[in-house]
Amino acid sequence: MTAPSRLRLAIVALIVSVAAASAAPAEIAAPAEIAAPAEIAAPAEIEGYRLDAYQAPVPETLMGRPALSFAEARALFEENILFIDVLPHAPRPEGLAPDAVWLDKPHISIKGAHWLPEVGRGEISAETEGYFKRALARLTDGDLARKMVFFCKRACWMSWNAAKRAQSFGYTHVLWFADGVEGWREADGPMETVTPDP
Amino acid sequence: MPTRRLLLQCALWAPMAARAQTADSEETWKGLKPMFFGDRSIDEAPGYVTLDAPVRAEDAALVPVDVKFLSREKGDRVIAATVIVDENPSPLVTTVTRGRIDPGDFDLSLRLRVNSYSYVRVIAETESGALHMVKAFVKAAGGCSAPASKDPEEARANAGQMRFRSFAAQSRAEAQAMIRHPNYSGMQMDQITRMYTPAWYVTSVRVLQGDEELFSMKNGISLSEDPTIRFSYAANGKPVRIEAKDSQGGEFSQSFASDGGVL
Numbered sequence: 325m326t327a328p329s330r331l332r333l334a335i336v337a338l339i340v341s342v343a344a345a346s347a348a349p350a351e352i353a354a355p356a357e358i359a360a361p362a363e364i365a366a367p368a369e370i371e372g373y374r375l376d377a378y379q380a381p382v383p384e385t386l387m388g389r390p391a392l393s394f395a396e397a398r399a400l401f402e403e404n405i406l407f408i409d410v411l412p413h414a415p416r417p418e419g420l421a422p423d424a425v426w427l428d429k430p431h432i433s434i435k436g437a438h439w440l441p442e443v444g445r446g447e448i449s450a451e452t453e454g455y456f457k458r459a460l461a462r463l464t465d466g467d468l469a470r471k472m473v474f475f476c477k478r479a480c481w482m483s484w485n486a487a488k489r490a491q492s493f494g495y496t497h498v499l500w501f502a503d504g505v506e507g508w509r510e511a512d513g514p515m516e517t518v519t520p521d522p
Numbered sequence: 523m524p525t526r527r528l529l530l531q532c533a534l535w536a537p538m539a540a541r542a543q544t545a546d547s548e549e550t551w552k553g554l555k556p557m558f559f560g561d562r563s564i565d566e567a568p569g570y571v572t573l574d575a576p577v578r579a580e581d582a583a584l585v586p587v588d589v590k591f592l593s594r595e596k597g598d599r600v601i602a603a604t605v606i607v608d609e610n611p612s613p614l615v616t617t618v619t620r621g622r623i624d625p626g627d628f629d630l631s632l633r634l635r636v637n638s639y640s641y642v643r644v645i646a647e648t649e650s651g652a653l654h655m656v657k658a659f660v661k662a663a664g665g666c667s668a669p670a671s672k673d674p675e676e677a678r679a680n681a682g683q684m685r686f687r688s689f690a691a692q693s694r695a696e697a698q699a700m701i702r703h704p705n706y707s708g709m710q711m712d713q714i715t716r717m718y719t720p721a722w723y724v725t726s727v728r729v730l731q732g733d734e735e736l737f738s739m740k741n742g743i744s745l746s747e748d749p750t751i752r753f754s755y756a757a758n759g760k761p762v763r764i765e766a767k768d769s770q771g772g773e774f775s776q777s778f779a780s781d782g783g784v785l
Contacts, residue, residue, distance in 0.1 A: 414611065414667065417708020417743065419721035419769055424742055425557050427550075449716035455708050 333342035374490065375446030382502050384489050391502035393512045395454050397473060400499070401403050401434070401513065406463055406472040409433045410486040411503070413441035413520055433505055434475065435514035438463055443489065444474075444482030456472055456486075459521050468494045474509075475501040530595040544659055547641040550608040555687075558604065558614070564645055564653040570600050571646035575658040576762060582665030584633045584746050587658075589644050591620065591628040598624050600654075604639035605632075607744050609640030610666055611709070613740035621735025623649070627756045629696070630737070633746040635665035635707060641680030666709040670747055674712075674719075677704035684764050688782035690757055697782065698763050699729055701774065707743040724749050726767045731780075732760030757781055 366384045384390060392400070401407065411433075414427045433439060443456040444449065464470035472495065474487035479502070487500045501507070508516060555564065574588040589599040601623055605615040615634045634642070643657035670677060683702040687693075699726055708721030727739040727749065737753065749766075757780040765775040779785050 413578075413707040414718060417612075417718065417721040419706075420612060420708050420743060421769060424612055425554070425614060427554070428611070440740070445716070447716055452716065463647065 341445055343402060354457055360510045373446040373485045378444075378481040378485075380481065381498060382481055382513055384463050384502075386484060386498070387491060387499040389499070391500045392473065394503060394507055397475075397501045397503075397508070398511070399437075400471065400473055403434075405499075406461075406470065407434050407437040407501075408440045408474050408486070409475045409476060409518065410444035410474060410482050411439065411441060411484065411505075412440070412445065416478075430517045431519075432515050433518040434508050435516045438476075439518045440486075441502065443475070444476060444480075444484075444486035445482050445486060448489075456489065460490060460493065460495065463521075469496050471497040471499065473499045475504045477506040478502070478506040480504060485501070523752065525659070528771045543639045544641070544691050544706065546607045547659070549640070551606075551641065551643070554608060554613055558606065559645065559653060560747075562653055564655050566656065567654050570594070570648060570654040571603055571644055571656055573642065573644045573656045573658050575642050575660050577661060578663035579589075579660055579665075581668075582636050582662035584667040585642075585662055585665065586631060586633050586659060587642055587750050588629065588631045589618070591630075591646070593625055593627050594648060595625075598652065599625070600647045600652065601629075602646050602647045603630075604645045604647075605634065606645070607634060607636055607640050607660075608643070608645050610635065610637045610744045612666075612707075612743050615744040616739045619738050619740075619742040621737055621750060628737075629752075631752040635668075635680055635744045635746055636660050636662035636665050637709075638663045647733060665746075666707045666744070667711070669710055669713060670704050670706065670719075672747075673693070677702075682766065682772060683738070684766075684774065684776040684778075686762055686776075686778035686782055688755060688757060688780075690781065695756050696750045696752055698750060699727070699760070699762075700750040701727065701764065701766050702748055703766075703768060705743070705747045705749060706744055709743075722768065722770055724768050726765075727751070728763075728765040729753070730763045730765070731755075731758065734760075760785055 367381055369383045369385060393484060420426060440459050442452050474483045476483040482502060487498050490498045541655055557684055570592060572590040579585040589603055602619040603619060604617040606613045607615060620628060639661050641657045641659050643655055645653055645655045647653055681701045685700040688697045703724050705724055706719050706722040708718060710719050712719045721743050723743050729736045759780050761777045761779060763775060763777045767773050778783050
């Protein structure tokens with residue numbers, strides 16, 4: 325009963341994916357069942373990168389510089405400063421049966437943000453590192469002093485990791501918006517659906 | 523590694539708000555339903571199938587669910603059931619089809635992956651072709667991307683090994699089939715290469731008693747590592763045969779004595 329023809333599946337998938345793009349985002353919302361991040365003592369900065377358990381209380385600073393408040397981030401947004409979203413994104417898996425349903429839900433982020441998935445993990449492949457370096461070089465026109473703001477979800481170490489990694493590449497004006505997409509949305513910052521940068 | 527698992531559950535994109543969780547899942551289901559069932563109508567009439575799932579799962583990569591095909595005095599018995607997790611990027615867990623339709627209950631338990639807070643739903647199809655649904659909301663996250671519990675070489679070396687166990691000695695008319703297989707979802711990071719491990723999973727399972735098929739399954743990537751299925755079973759002296767195929771063309775089978783012993 326549940327083996328509709330591949331053609332039909334493909335057609336329906338197409339229709340649904342178009343419909344889904346305009347549907348309410350199935351976004352991950354703010355923590356309601358755990359204490360708000362402000363109520364948890366912020367941990368100190370760490371050596372190197374956070375390797376796992378990324379969604380957890382984060383430090384107040386990145387390399388000693390305090391995370392941006394919403395007002396600060398919003399002001400930078402109005403100046404058209406580069407915003408970089410590092411939410412990870414699993415593509416349709418290699419090896420998944422061609423007729424298996426795979427839903428790539430739209431990711432709604434800060435308007436105009438560039439989405440560079442996977443670059444905020446604790447350890448990244450040489451391929452991902454190359455992708456990150458190339459993307460930053462392109463987005464900054466090779467200007468190491470260009471301002472950039474990293475974010476992902478609220479209280480997520482991936483944005484902290486990515487920002488720190490960008491500094492290790494030599495970028496000198498790296499900022500961090502720790503409240504992430506949730507903080508931006510709650511403050512009614514402009515948002516739009518984004519797709520990963522190539 | 524229970525500690526690591528626990529950390530990961532906290533780590534991965536857990537939708538943590540009470541707000542609109544179930545509404546989001548229902549919205550997703552609206553989009554999914556036509557992909558699996560076209561324009562066929564699905565109701566939530568009781569008396570056909572039940573679903574038992576934890577409200578909050580300890581391990582999002584191993585969420586136990588029990589599906590019961592209910593006995594039907596007035597006929598129109600359930601012949602198949604599709605298990606779906608709305609919020610998994612690949613939502614199909616399995617479609618289970620009974621090989622033999624007898625008047626009694628038929629229970630089936632399995633373990634599945636839950637990627638973010640979601641309804642798990644079971645859509646039962648009856649002899650007349652009607653569809654009846656039950657659902658349960660499960661709070662678990664990260665189950666599709668949680669690292670495998672075994673290293674890749676060990677998993678590959680043992681893939682396709684099977685176990686069969688009867689619980690008759692515990693006075694329960696049940697048995698359990700276990701198939702060793704990493705059942706990679708394709709969403710798990712390889713701990714060495716730091717790339718996504720390609721999907722490699724058990725796509726079909728058949729369990730036979732003698733020549734008679736008890737049930738069969740068509741699976742997606744949302745079934746847990748080492749697929750383990752517990753099902754209603756009454757030994758009748760005939761051997762039990764488990765057959766499985768995987769997404770890389772692997773074919774596995776093994777026969778067991780009626781009471782679960784080695785043949």
